Amino acid sequence: MSLKNRKVNSDTKKRGLILAAGVLSVQPMLAGNVLVNQTPPVATAPQVVQDDAINNPMNVFIPAGVVNPDSAGLFQYGPVTLHPHVSYSFQYATGVLSAPGSQHDLISQSVSPGLTANLGRHWTIDYTPTLNFYSSSQFGQSVDHSLSLNGATHYEDWDFGLSQSFSSSSDPNTETAAQTSQQSYGTTLSAAYAFNDKWVGNASLNQNISLVSGFQNSYAWSTQEGATYVFSPRLNAGLSVGGGYTTVSDSGTNSNPDSVNEVIQVNGAWRATDKISLQGSVGFNEEQFLAAGYDDSLSPIFGAAVQYQPFLVTQISLSANRTTGASDYFVEAQSSDITTVNLNLSQRILVKYRLNLGIGYSRTEYTTTLSTKSVSLGNARTDNGYTFSAGFGRSFLKHGNWLVTYAYNDNESSDTGYSQHSNQIGFQLGFNY
Secondary structure, three states, rough: OOHHHHHHHHHHHHHHHHHOOOOOOOOOOOOEEEEOOOOOOOOOOHHHHHHHHHHOOOOOOOOOOOOOOOOOOOOEEOOOEEEEEEEEEEEEEEEEEEEOEEEEEEEEEEEEEEEEEEEEOOEEEEEEEEEEEEEEOOOEEEEEEEEEEEEEEEEEEEEEEEEEEEEEEEEOOOOOOOEEEEEEEEEEEEEEEOOOOOOOEEEEEEEEEEEEOOOEEEEEEEEEEEEEEEEEEEEEEEEEEEEEEEEEOOOOOOOOOOEEEEEEEEEEEEOOOOEEEEEEEEEEEEEEEEEOOOEEEEEEEOOOOOOEEEEEEHHHEEEEEEEEEEOOOOOEEEEEEEEEEEEEEEEEOOOEEEEEEEEEEEEEEEOOOOOOOOOHHHHEEEEEEEEEEEEEEEEOOOOOOEEEEEEEEEEEEEEOOOOEEEEHHHHEEEEEO
């Protein structure tokens, strides 16, 4: 074997170790937007990220959002490839809250033209505005914005990644029981290093800014470091530790303290068979509030996911998640703990059609840690949400797709005026180039 081939094989093996050590990021299903917004076109990932997602041995099926790497795009000049996309959504919804206790039936329509640009193999940028129109005078017309920049690269035994996102929206929101303007900014820097055939180290720096009009703004900075032991390409386990700092500001009706937190988690992933994959993490988050009269808060956190593909045309996923963070939507609380469970089925029918079904449960606990509060006032507010969603559609004319949707949302809140029962039916039409 030549020295060049040996080098290629060694690089491929270490790239496989880093992929195998990557535990699936389990995203919680938040009961935020009452209306089921159309699925926005997902930005084409950098080529290196696409390769990772497709070749990750822990993924039974390709994660949602990975696009065809062979797509030529509508326009290409040198290393730059442009992918325009547009979508339209129509929806009739009942029981939409415009204020606590005030529910309305309405028709909503939205148009989302956007553009994704691939800047070589390592960088991708996407911008998508969304124009929203409501039939009820209780809701104002709005324009949402979504902007993302993603980059990834390899250097010898290192993997590096950068993600920057911005979103601005003014949509009906369950937590606030009203149409709420908010902005969010997210930045993540990540690195992973394969020390040898068994050990992989990783580190990340994160910044998350959430600005909610009339409620509470939060600014959070955090870091996390860890190591993973790769027993085989399909089995790994590891430990990670981290910490962060969060500062808050609000509308002036309440003053919540800044806080620092420490996190410790164990994680693992197991590709049991070609059809089943299990991935997850469990740990604790301890939060200390930087003001007199507040008790420390210790909360369990976890994330788990199962991917199961019994047949080529059938995909089943189950996920559970518990996170803790700032209480942006409820200023009387110092933090919010969110627990979610989701079960999803994707079934291909008659070759060209796709049926998607999903059920979910979420529990949001807004808590106060003032030591002067009695135990009975420990939970400032608790919301229990139950959802069901269904979609049936297919692609057409190579670049087009349509989808008929139905969703039911039931939110039971301990705070008067925030409970909601909503049925939503609609359709979506989109084109991606």
